[in-house]
Amino acid sequence: MTENPILRTANLSKNFGSVSVLNSIDFHVDPNESLGLIGDNGAGKSTLVKILAGVYAPSGGEIFFNGAPVTFRNPQDARAAGIEIIYQDLALCNDLDAASNIFLGRETSRKIGIGRWLDRNGMMQEARAALAELGADIAPDQLVGSMSGGQRQLVSVARALQFSPKLLLMDEPTAALSNTKIHLLLDLVKNLKKKGISVIFISHRFTDLIAVCDRIIAMREGEIRAEIRPADSKISDLMSIMQRALSGEEIL
Amino acid sequence: MKTNFSIVKKFSRTSDGTRTIKKFLGPTGLGLLGALIIELIIFSNVSPYFLNATNFSNIGRAMVIIGIGSVGATIVIISGGFDLSVGSVMAASGMLAAFLVNQGQSTVIGAMLALTLGCIIGLLNGFVIGYLRINPLIATLAMLSIVRGLAYIISGGNAEVISNPAFLSIGTDSLFGIPLTVLVFVILFLSVGFIMPRTHFGRYVYAIGSNSRAARLAGILVNRWTLIFYTFSGTTAALAGFITVTRTGQAEPSANIGAELDMITAVILGGTSLSGGKGRLFGTFLAIVVLAILANGLVLIGVPSYWQLPVKGCVLMGAIIWGELHNASRDRT
Numbered sequence: 144m145t146e147n148p149i150l151r152t153a154n155l156s157k158n159f160g161s162v163s164v165l166n167s168i169d170f171h172v173d174p175n176e177s178l179g180l181i182g183d184n185g186a187g188k189s190t191l192v193k194i195l196a197g198v199y200a201p202s203g204g205e206i207f208f209n210g211a212p213v214t215f216r217n218p219q220d221a222r223a224a225g226i227e228i229i230y231q232d233l234a235l236c237n238d239l240d241a242a243s244n245i246f247l248g249r250e251t252s253r254k255i256g257i258g259r260w261l262d263r264n265g266m267m268q269e270a271r272a273a274l275a276e277l278g279a280d281i282a283p284d285q286l287v288g289s290m291s292g293g294q295r296q297l298v299s300v301a302r303a304l305q306f307s308p309k310l311l312l313m314d315e316p317t318a319a320l321s322n323t324k325i326h327l328l329l330d331l332v333k334n335l336k337k338k339g340i341s342v343i344f345i346s347h348r349f350t351d352l353i354a355v356c357d358r359i360i361a362m363r364e365g366e367i368r369a370e371i372r373p374a375d376s377k378i379s380d381l382m383s384i385m386q387r388a389l390s391g392e393e394i395l
Numbered sequence: 396m397k398t399n400f401s402i403v404k405k406f407s408r409t410s411d412g413t414r415t416i417k418k419f420l421g422p423t424g425l426g427l428l429g430a431l432i433i434e435l436i437i438f439s440n441v442s443p444y445f446l447n448a449t450n451f452s453n454i455g456r457a458m459v460i461i462g463i464g465s466v467g468a469t470i471v472i473i474s475g476g477f478d479l480s481v482g483s484v485m486a487a488s489g490m491l492a493a494f495l496v497n498q499g500q501s502t503v504i505g506a507m508l509a510l511t512l513g514c515i516i517g518l519l520n521g522f523v524i525g526y527l528r529i530n531p532l533i534a535t536l537a538m539l540s541i542v543r544g545l546a547y548i549i550s551g552g553n554a555e556v557i558s559n560p561a562f563l564s565i566g567t568d569s570l571f572g573i574p575l576t577v578l579v580f581v582i583l584f585l586s587v588g589f590i591m592p593r594t595h596f597g598r599y600v601y602a603i604g605s606n607s608r609a610a611r612l613a614g615i616l617v618n619r620w621t622l623i624f625y626t627f628s629g630t631t632a633a634l635a636g637f638i639t640v641t642r643t644g645q646a647e648p649s650a651n652i653g654a655e656l657d658m659i660t661a662v663i664l665g666g667t668s669l670s671g672g673k674g675r676l677f678g679t680f681l682a683i684v685v686l687a688i689l690a691n692g693l694v695l696i697g698v699p700s701y702w703q704l705p706v707k708g709c710v711l712m713g714a715i716i717w718g719e720l721h722n723a724s725r726d727r728t
Contacts, residue, residue: 198612219614234612238605238672239598247602248613250595260593 147210149174149310149341150195150226155204157190157365164190166365167204172310177332177342179356181349183389186362188345189231192312195343196228197221209309219248225309229316233299237288242270244287245302273301277331293324300331310341317351329355349385353378361388422721423666427681434685438692445695452569455577456642458687460485461657462580462680464635466587467517467628468658469679471531475604475671476621478628479535480520482654483542485636486647488512490546492562492637493555493646502562509637510630516542517629518622525621539655546648555646566641576638583631588676600624604671660707661686664714686710 148171157165165187172178180188193199195206197215206213208224215221221228235244246266252259270283279297281290287298296316303311313332317325332355335342346352352359353373359381361369369388371381420428438445464481471478491512492505516538523534557563568575591597599620602610611617635654640646665682667674686707693703 217614218612222614230612234606234609236602236605236609236672238601243598243602247610248615250598252595258594261595261598263593 147174148172148207149176149209151207153205153207155191155194155206156202157187157194157199158202164365165194165201168365168367170360170367172341172343173357174341175336175339176357177336177344177355179352179359180343180345180362181347181352181359181385181389182362185364187365188362189314191362192228192314192343192345195221195226195310196312197226198228222249222306222308225307226312227303227306227308227310228312229296229299229303229314231315231318233295233319235287235295235299238286240284240286241274241281241290241298241301242267242283244298245270245273245283245305247302249306269305270301273305274298277301277304292319292321293327296320296324296328304335304340308340310343311335312343312345314345315347316344317346317348325351349382353381359385361385363389363391421666421675421678423678423718424675424681426717427665427678427685430685431681431688434688434692438688438695442692442695445692448572450691450695452572452574452577454687454691456574457691458683459574459576459580460635460639460642460651461654461661461686462635462683463583463638464632464654465658465661465679465683466583466676467631468655469662469665469667469674469676470587470600471624471628472659472662472667472669473604473671473674474600474621474624475607476524476531476624477535477659478517478520478625478632479532479655480516480538480542481628481632481635481658482651482656483539483546484513484516484629484632485639485651485654486649487516487542487546487549487636488633489636489640489650490549490555490646490648493557493640494549496557496559496562497555502559502565505562506637510633513629513631513633513636514626515629517626517632520629521622521625524625525618543648543652546650550646550648552648554648557640557644557646562641563644564641566638566643576642579634579638583634584676584680588680591676596620596623601672604673606672657686657707660711663718664711666718668718 151171152168155165155168156163168187168191180191182188190199194201197218197220200216206215208226213224215224218228236247239247243266251262251265253262267283274281274283274297277297277300279294279301281294281297287295290298296319316328320328329351332342332344344352344356356373359371359373360367361371369384371384373381444450464485468478468481488509492509495505495508496502520531520535520538523529524531565575570578591600599610599615602613602615603617603620607617636651639650661682662674662679663669664686665675665678665680667678689706689710690703693706694700698706
């Protein structure tokens with residue numbers, strides 16, 4: 144851990160009724176770091192990122208963001224602090240166009256006479272620029288419902304980046320993509336680091352994590368079981384550590 | 396912050412940016428326009444009275460009531476909801492206005508309180524649906540009974556006959572040859588149509604109807620907006636009920652039974668999807684005109700009035716089947 148991690152949790156736990164989903168999670172993300180999260184279904188990965196995104200309230204423990212303790216009552220709080228999330232299903236409105244989705248819930252508007260009016264041209268232009276910066280050949284007025292899986296993913300990335308986040312959470316971003324599209328996405332994640340954005344990347348696919356992550360945490364049954372740095376050792380060693388951690392052996 | 400993301404260019408396909416009137420109207424709008432032209436040709440050839448200024452004024456007056464209520468119905472259905480209580484709201488608010496005016500209150504007071512009643516009922520619908528998460532069909536079905544009962548209670552079961560000339564003039568007077576009520580209808584449609592693409596209100600109607608979970612995760616207060624949509628629907632229903640009474644000169648507790656079904660017919664015929672997220676107010680407007688001319692024309696060419704209902708049902712069935720076929724062909728591509 145560096146002096147000032149961008150995010151740190153202490154004793155973070157979550158129960159749904161009597162079921163304990165997260166058990167005393169301590170972890171951190173450094174500035175400019177991409178951290179991988181791996182684990183089976185039900186390991187608690189998605190619950191963890193949803194707490195960080197303000198969707199769930201933790202049952203116990205603390206979250207420190209930029210060194211200060213934070214409480215996120217809802218997704219807006221997390222967004223305001225600078226944490227964006229891209230959900231596994233992307234959470235897009237198919238009947239709205241790309242620009243409306245990028246600005247959804249954060250539309251720019253102006254007060255003219257009685258009431259506030261959407262700045263439609265301004266949002267269109269900003270969306271056009273944001274999509275172009277991602278290299279996406281998508282018109283801002285194209286309906287999301289008419290797009291391919293890769294295009295939809297780009298719209299959700301553009302939305303997450305639109306308001307200059309400090310930390311980006313990606314929940315299984317490669318799950319819905321074909322193999323060729325996965326490489327493009329992984330390159331995109333590497334580029335985020337150059338922009339100074341920290342990333343938490345959840346995936347089932349170990350090879351994806353090795354490709355983009357500085358550090359990988361393995362979770363099992365609501366606990367962190369192993370932590371590895373892909374740069375430190377051979378891939379075959381990493382694989383064996385991961386497999387042991389995920390099958391329940393004590394590593395840490 | 397110019398970064399090289401050109402590598403992901405392969406993600407995308409070029410979009411087709413053609414814009415024509417065809418696109419503006421959409422397949423539904425084109426179909427309705429076609430239906431309108433066919434109606435005009437048939438009825439003007441069959442009946443000598445059809446292309447008559449008085450008859451057009453009658454068509455206008457006839458479509459106003461369902462038309463005004465269908466503005467709110469369109470909003471609610473695009474947002475993924477449903478409001479079955481509108482017919483009852485129309486009767487109760489019309490009844491309240493008539494009762495107040497007959498008690499010596501002014502027409503303005505009667506109108507304001509009628510609208511307030513509709514607003515409150517809509518607010519209750521919105522609260523139950525948005526905050527208590529009750530299915531809108533069930534919530535508004537219950538409200539349908541409650542409010543219809545209220546109309547009987549206000550009136551003691553009797554019709555209120557109104558003689559106040561100022562009140563009645565709203566339903567009968569014209570401005571520049573256009574009935575006042577038609578003006579109210581057109582102004583309402585134009586102003587809501589103007590607001591829809593330009594405000595948070597309009598955008599969130601579509602966002603919530605399209606994917607309410609995504610809307611909530613994006614920070615939109617879905618329950619509060621749902622409350623606003625149903626409040627709006629209740630208010631337009633009350634306006635429609637008020638105008639019914641100014642036209643007929645009497646308020647009956649059994650008035651406007653089934654009006655909600657006429658509105659839903661118009662909304663669906665106008666191309667709004669029952670599953671939410673898709674639809675246009677302009678489509679509803681065209682559908683209202685097509686249905687009103689159809690009803691008028693059938694009377695003029697001497698079709699017995701019992702036949703109107705099955706014809707309307709067939710039109711609705713045809714519209715739904717056509718819409719489904721269109722969706723199916725779009726999904727294949």
